[in-house]
Amino acid sequence: xxxxxxxxxxxxxxxxxxxxxxxxxxxxxxxxxxxxxxxxxxxxxxxxxxxxxxxxxxxxxxxxxxxxxxxxxxxxxxxxxxxxxxxxxxxxxxxxxxxxxxxxxxxxxxxxxxxxxxxxxxxxxxxxxxxx
Amino acid sequence: xxxxxxxxxxxxxxxxxxxxxxxxxxxxxxxxxxxxxxxxxxxxxxxxxxxxxxxxxxxxxxxxxxxxxxxxxxxxxxxxxxxxxxxxxxxxxxxxxxxxxxxxxxxxxxxxxxxxxxxxxxxxxxx
Numbered sequence: 632x633x634x635x636x637x638x639x640x641x642x643x644x645x646x647x648x649x650x651x652x653x654x655x656x657x658x659x660x661x662x663x664x665x666x667x668x669x670x671x672x673x674x675x676x677x678x679x680x681x682x683x684x685x686x687x688x689x690x691x692x693x694x695x696x697x698x699x700x701x702x703x704x705x706x707x708x709x710x711x712x713x714x715x716x717x718x719x720x721x722x723x724x725x726x727x728x729x730x731x732x733x734x735x736x737x738x739x740x741x742x743x744x745x746x747x748x749x750x751x752x753x754x755x756x757x758x759x760x761x762x763x
Numbered sequence: 764x765x766x767x768x769x770x771x772x773x774x775x776x777x778x779x780x781x782x783x784x785x786x787x788x789x790x791x792x793x794x795x796x797x798x799x800x801x802x803x804x805x806x807x808x809x810x811x812x813x814x815x816x817x818x819x820x821x822x823x824x825x826x827x828x829x830x831x832x833x834x835x836x837x838x839x840x841x842x843x844x845x846x847x848x849x850x851x852x853x854x855x856x857x858x859x860x861x862x863x864x865x866x867x868x869x870x871x872x873x874x875x876x877x878x879x880x881x882x883x884x885x886x887x888x889x890x
Contacts, residue, residue, distance in 0.1 A: 666843075666850075667846075667847065669843065670844075670846070670847050673843050673875075674875050676836060677878060677882075678875075680832070681878055683823055683882065684882035684883070684886050713801060717801050720794050720798070724794060755808075755809045759808075760812070762809070762813050
């Protein structure tokens with residue numbers, strides 16, 4: 632094999648399957664998953680204002696979907712994704728600024744993110760339903 | 764540790780393109796902007812539940828809401844396409860597919876973003 636074609640001996644980082652699942656890695660994966668979900672959710676948001684700009688029957692059709700079982704599950708998932716990605720995003724910004732890297736802090740902030748996003752989702756769900 | 768660069772890369776000696784920071788910084792800047800916007804939007808959305816066509820249009824059409832909603836959708840879609848680009852770069856190995864998917868994501872974000880802007884302005888200014 633010539634020197635030019637020789638494969639470079641780069642170190643490979645061990646991947647997901649060799650690790651035991653733990654809170655920190657699960658939350659990291661969930662951040663990405665909710666980010667992808669929210670990208671679709673942002674299109675959903677755009678469709679909402681487009682429907683509101685259209686005829687009333689178009690908006691009624693959109694509202695009809697939101698009120699259906701599937702629509703409610705989608706909206707519930709959308710709300711949770713929003714609150715989770717928001718809370719964990721703030722956690723990431725603190726890391727970017729250099730704070731909270733100790734293992735103890737990473738776990739504590741992780742649990743805070745889980746609890747706050749669950750409470751925010753439940754609260755907005757209950758208040759929202761009461762307003763209807 | 765062994766040298767991480769291939770002999771060819773070492774011979775070319777180009778190094779990095781020095782454009783990596785821009786994407787990273789834009790992702791963080793949009794994230795910071797979205798924190799208050801998303802909190803405002805989530806609270807508004809809950810307060811709006813059960814509102815009919817007319818009430819929703821009246822809400823979207825008020826100047827204060829128009830500005831914040833335009834910012835939320837515009838910055839939100841920008842943040843989304845920046846994030847999706849990183850996900851695609853991480854998981855898609857083929858250069859062709861990688862490029863194609865990133866371009867499609869950017870086009871969809873631009874299309875829906877502009878459509879939403881037109882819709883909001885139309886509600887606000889009548890038409």
